[in-house]
Amino acid sequence: MTLFEQKSNEFISRHIGPNEAETKSMLTTIGVSSIDDLISKTVPASIRMNHELNIPAAMSEHEYLKHIKEISLKNKVYANYIGQGYYDTIIPSVILRNIFENPGWYTQYTPYQAEISQGRLESLLNFQTMVSDLTGLPIANASLLDEATAAAEAMTMFFNFLNRQDHVERPKFFVDTDVFPQTKDVLLTRALPVGIEVIEASYKNAMPDSSWFGAIVQYPNDKGSIEDYREFVSKVHAAGAYVAMSTDLLALTLLTSPGELGADVAVGSAQRFGVPIGYGGPHAAFFAARDEFKRNIPGRIIGVSIDAYGNRALRMALQTREQHIKREKATSNICTAQALLANMAAMYAVYHGPAGLKNIAKRVATLTQTVAESIEQRGFELVSQNFFDTIVVKTGELAAIKAKAERQQINLRYIDSNHIGISLDETTGIDDLYDLINCFENDKDPVAFDIEQDEDLQHIPVSLKRHSPFLTHPVFNTHHSESQMMRYIKMLENKDLSLNTSMISLGSCTMKLNAASEMIPLSWAHWSKIHPFVPKDQAEGYETIVSELSKYLCEITAFDACSLQPNSGAQGEYAGLLTIKRYHESRGDKNRNVMLIPISAHGTNPASAVMAGMKVVVVKALENGYIDIEDLKAKAQQYSAILSGIMITYPSTYGVYEETVKEITAIIHQHGGQVYMDGANMNAQVGLTAPGLIGADVCHLNLHKTFAIPHGGGGPGMGPICVKKHLADHLPGHINEDVSGNNAGSKKLKALYLLRLMDRPVSC
Numbered sequence: 001m002t003l004f005e006q007k008s009n010e011f012i013s014r015h016i017g018p019n020e021a022e023t024k025s026m027l028t029t030i031g032v033s034s035i036d037d038l039i040s041k042t043v044p045a046s047i048r049m050n051h052e053l054n055i056p057a058a059m060s061e062h063e064y065l066k067h068i069k070e071i072s073l074k075n076k077v078y079a080n081y082i083g084q085g086y087y088d089t090i091i092p093s094v095i096l097r098n099i100f101e102n103p104g105w106y107t108q109y110t111p112y113q114a115e116i117s118q119g120r121l122e123s124l125l126n127f128q129t130m131v132s133d134l135t136g137l138p139i140a141n142a143s144l145l146d147e148a149t150a151a152a153e154a155m156t157m158f159f160n161f162l163n164r165q166d167h168v169e170r171p172k173f174f175v176d177t178d179v180f181p182q183t184k185d186v187l188l189t190r191a192l193p194v195g196i197e198v199i200e201a202s203y204k205n206a207m208p209d210s211s212w213f214g215a216i217v218q219y220p221n222d223k224g225s226i227e228d229y230r231e232f233v234s235k236v237h238a239a240g241a242y243v244a245m246s247t248d249l250l251a252l253t254l255l256t257s258p259g260e261l262g263a264d265v266a267v268g269s270a271q272r273f274g275v276p277i278g279y280g281g282p283h284a285a286f287f288a289a290r291d292e293f294k295r296n297i298p299g300r301i302i303g304v305s306i307d308a309y310g311n312r313a314l315r316m317a318l319q320t321r322e323q324h325i326k327r328e329k330a331t332s333n334i335c336t337a338q339a340l341l342a343n344m345a346a347m348y349a350v351y352h353g354p355a356g357l358k359n360i361a362k363r364v365a366t367l368t369q370t371v372a373e374s375i376e377q378r379g380f381e382l383v384s385q386n387f388f389d390t391i392v393v394k395t396g397e398l399a400a401i402k403a404k405a406e407r408q409q410i411n412l413r414y415i416d417s418n419h420i421g422i423s424l425d426e427t428t429g430i431d432d433l434y435d436l437i438n439c440f441e442n443d444k445d446p447v448a449f450d451i452e453q454d455e456d457l458q459h460i461p462v463s464l465k466r467h468s469p470f471l472t473h474p475v476f477n478t479h480h481s482e483s484q485m486m487r488y489i490k491m492l493e494n495k496d497l498s499l500n501t502s503m504i505s506l507g508s509c510t511m512k513l514n515a516a517s518e519m520i521p522l523s524w525a526h527w528s529k530i531h532p533f534v535p536k537d538q539a540e541g542y543e544t545i546v547s548e549l550s551k552y553l554c555e556i557t558a559f560d561a562c563s564l565q566p567n568s569g570a571q572g573e574y575a576g577l578l579t580i581k582r583y584h585e586s587r588g589d590k591n592r593n594v595m596l597i598p599i600s601a602h603g604t605n606p607a608s609a610v611m612a613g614m615k616v617v618v619v620k621a622l623e624n625g626y627i628d629i630e631d632l633k634a635k636a637q638q639y640s641a642i643l644s645g646i647m648i649t650y651p652s653t654y655g656v657y658e659e660t661v662k663e664i665t666a667i668i669h670q671h672g673g674q675v676y677m678d679g680a681n682m683n684a685q686v687g688l689t690a691p692g693l694i695g696a697d698v699c700h701l702n703l704h705k706t707f708a709i710p711h712g713g714g715g716p717g718m719g720p721i722c723v724k725k726h727l728a729d730h731l732p733g734h735i736n737e738d739v740s741g742n743n744a745g746s747k748k749l750k751a752l753y754l755l756r757l758m759d760r761p762v763s764c
C-alpha cells in the first residue's frame with residue numbers, strides 16, 4: 001500500500017477496534033484460520049455476494065469533510081417564513097457543545113439498563129414534565145417520531161380505546177380543515193388500512209354523533225389562527241368521543257393550555273425548542289394525555305421509582321416496548337423515537353426556564369403583530385385577527401410579491417394563488433422586518449419606512465390568554481447561567497455509560513459507529529437551516545445526498561429503488577408492508593392480507609402488520625431458533641389464496657444465517673406472497689450477502705444501527721426501505737413533492753404513507 005493509499009484507509013484503522021494480533025487471538029480461540037474461513041463457515045455459500053460492492057472508494061476523514069462541505073454549499077440559506085410546523089430556532093451554545101456535539105449524549109443506547117442510564121432518564125423525565133406542564137395534561141411520553149405520526153397515534157389510540165378489534169361501533173374520525181396538510185395526509189394513510197373513516201370539515205359546522213370516536217384540531221391552526229375550541233370539545237364529548245389537539249409548545253407559554261380547553265390528548269413537535277430544522281428532521285414530537293389513557297399511550301414513558309436501597313431511581317415504565325408483550329394486539333409499533341432531540345428540547349426549557357420561554361414567545365408575537373399591522377396598513381387583508389406567530393395575507397398579487405421576496409432571498413408560504421402565509425420565529429430580529437414588509441410594498445425596489453412596535457399583545461384573544469403556571473419544578477428554575485447549565489449536563493452525563501466511557505456490549509443490532517467526522521457537518525448552517533418546504537433549487541445539496549445514499553443502499557441490498565421516508569425501523573416495516581399491500585391491490589389481489597411471522601420475530605413486526613390492516617399468522621421455530629419449514633409450508637398452503645407475504649429477520653434474532661432462507665422465500669413466492677426482510681441485523685450482511693440475494697422483495701435498514709445516525713439514547717431513527725423493481729411504483733410519496741418546494745397549487749401524486757420530509761423515492 002502506498003503512502004497515499006494508507007491515508008484513504010486511515011478511517012478503518014481509526015474506527016475498527018481489534019488490531020491484527022487481537023483478531024488472530026480471537027480466530028484461534030474459536031478454531032478458524034482466518035476471517036474468510038470464519039465467513040465461509042457461517043454464511044451459506046448459496047447466498048454469498050460474489051462481487052465487490054460498486055460504491056466509491058473510501059475517503060480519508062479530511063477529504064470527506066471537504067467533500068461534504070462542497071455539497072452543503074449547493075443548499076441555499078434564505079430567510080424562512082414558511083412555518084407549517086417548522087421554525088428556525090437558536091440552539092443555546094451550551095447545549096450545542098455539550099449535548100448535540102458530545103458523544104457522552106449522542107452515542108448512548110436505549111436506556112433499558114436503568115442502572116447505567118439515570119442521566120438521560122432524568123433528562124427525558126424533564127421532557128415529559130415540560131410537555132405535561134405546557135399542554136396542561138397530566139401524563140406525557142418521552143417523545144415520538146414527528147408531529148404527523150403523533151397525531152396518527154392519537155387517532156389510533158382513541159379508535160382502539162372505544163372499539164373492540166372485532167367490532168367497530170364508532171368508525172369516524174373528524175379532522176378540521178385547518179390541520180397541517182402533512183398531518184392530514186399521514187392521518188389518511190394510517191386510517192385506511194384499519195377501517196377508520198376520516199371526515200374533514202370545519203370544526204365550526206361539525207355535528208358530532210355516536211359514529212365518531214374522535215376528532216383533531218390544530219391550535220393555533222394551519223393559518224395561524226387562534227380558535228376557541230371549548231364548545232366543539234364539549235359537543236364531541238357529549239357524543240362520547242375524544243379530542244386531540246395538535247399544538248405548539250412556544251405558543252402555549254402565552255395561551256390557555258389544551259388540557260384547560262378540555263382536550264384529551266395534545267400532540268406536536270418540540271423542534272422549535274432548540275433543535276435545528278435540518279430540512280425536516282429528525283425532531284422530537286410530543287404526546288400528552290389524560291390519566292385514563294395512561295396504559296394506552298404509545299412509545300416510552302419514564303417513571304420515578306426506587307432502587308434496591310430505597311433511593312429515588314428512574315426507569316422506563318408503563319408502555320415500554322409494548323409490542324414485545326402484546327405483539328399483534330399492540331396498538332402502536334413505536335420503538336425507537338427521538339431521544340437525543342427530546343433531550344435537547346428539554347435542556348432548552350431547563351436553560352430558559354418559564355420566564356425565559358415566555359419572553360421568547362412574547363418577542364415572536366410582538367414582531368408578528370408588527371408585521372401584520374404594517375401589511376394591513378399597505379391595504380392587505382388578513383385571514384384572521386387572532387394569531388401568535390403566523391398570519392395569512394389575502395392577495396391577488398402573489399406573483400409580484402413572490403418575485404420581490406425571492407430577490408431579497410426570502411421564502412414565504414404560498415398557500416394557493418390568493419394566500420400567502422408568514423411565520424416568524426425566535427431568530428427573527430427587528431432588522432429582518434424591513435425586508436419582509438418590503439415584499440408587500442407597492443414598489444419594485446425596497447423603500448425606507450419606520451416600524452412601530454407595540455408590546456401589548458392585542459391579537460391573542462383575552463379568553464385564551466394563559467393564566468396557569470408552568471415549569472414550576474426547581475430543575476426549570478435553577479440552571480440559567482452557562483456554568484450552572486454546563487455542570488448540570490455534565491452531572492447527568494457522568495451517570496451514564498456511553499461510547500466515550502467504554503464499549504457497550506448489547507446485541508449485534510445496536511453495535512455501531514459514530515465517527516466525530518460524521519457528526520460535525522450536522523451543525524453547519526447549510527445543512528441545519530434548510531426548511532423542508534423550500535423550493536427544490538435551494539436544496540440541491542440535500543437532493544445530492546438523497547440520491548447518492550439511495551443508490552448506495554440499493555447496491556448494498558441488491559435492490560432497485562429506495563425511499564428514505566420512514567423515521568425508524570418500525571416505520572420502515574409499516575411503509576414496506578403498505579408497499580406490498582398496494583402491489584397486490586394493483587394486480588387485483590385485494591384479499592391478500594395474511595402475513596406470516598415467525599414466533600422469534602421482533603415485536604414491531606406483528607404490530608406493524610396489524611397497523612397495515614393485515615392478519616398475523618405465527619410460524620413456529622425449531623429449538624435451534626430456525627424457522628420450522630414444515631409449519632411454514634403448511635401455513636403458506638392453508639392461506640395460499642390470501643397470502644400477502646412473510647416477514648423474516650436475517651440473520652435471525654438468534655444470530656444465525658439460516659441455510660434454508662432461499663427455500664423459505666421460494667415457498668412464499670410460489671404461493672403468490674412477497675418477502676419482507678427486517679434489516680435490523682444488516683450489520684451482518686453488508687458486503688457478504690444481501691436481501692436481494694436471499695430472495696426478499698423489500699427490506700428496511702435501521703440507519704441508526706448499521707450506519708452513521710447516532711443512537712442518541714433511543715433515537716433519532718431512520719428506517720429507509722429498499723425494494724425490487726416491481727414494487728418501486730408503490731413506494732411512499734409526499735404531498736409537496738410535485739410543486740418545486742412550495743405548496744402553491746399542490747396536488748397529491750401518491751398516497752403518503754409516512755412523513756420524512758426530506759426525501760422522495762429514488763429509483764437506482
Ligand SMILES: Cc1ncc(COP(=O)(O)O)c(C=O)c1O
Nearest residue numbers: 335336568569570602604680717
Ligand atoms: C429485529 C428488529 N426489528 C425491528 C426493530 C425496530 O426498529 P426501530 O427501533 O428503529 O423502530 C428493531 C429495533 O430494536 C429490531 O431489533
